[in-house]
Amino acid sequence: MALGEITTTDLNGWQYRAIGVLDKLVKAGLKAERYPLNWTITTNGSLRGEVHRYDQLTDNDRRAVYEEWLRVLDATPPRESKRFEGGIRLTATFAHPTNRGDVKGSLVLDIDDEDQADSDRG
Secondary structure, three states, X not given: OOXXXXXXXXXXXXXXXXXXXHHHHHHHHHHOOOOOOEEEEOOOOOEEEEOOOOOOOOHHHHHHHHHHHHHHHOOOOOEEEEOOOOOEEEEEEEXXXXXXXXXXXXXXXXXXXXXXXXXXXX
16 A cells, blocks of 8 residues: 655644754753753754763763653663764664654764873863
């Protein structure tokens, strides 16, 4: 059964649905005084949250922020991969139910290797 061509109305609708989920997540984070994430909404309506490199946060602090969001989003266990520029990337996925289907997303944390982090500071 062919579902037909994806239209701009479909794409905009998916993004609009993701905006509603993101609005709830940000409001809940604000209420809980949780560190905010850098959020991206893709054209297919997926969310991507990334722990930003705040100057005041160490890698351990950033990892704690990531782990807290993993719990909040009921995300899958993170998958670890090596980054081309060095260090590692942790990626977990989540799905947030809505009345029109799940909004899916990913949660990302990039951690520099120690040698690179030291040279960036020095």
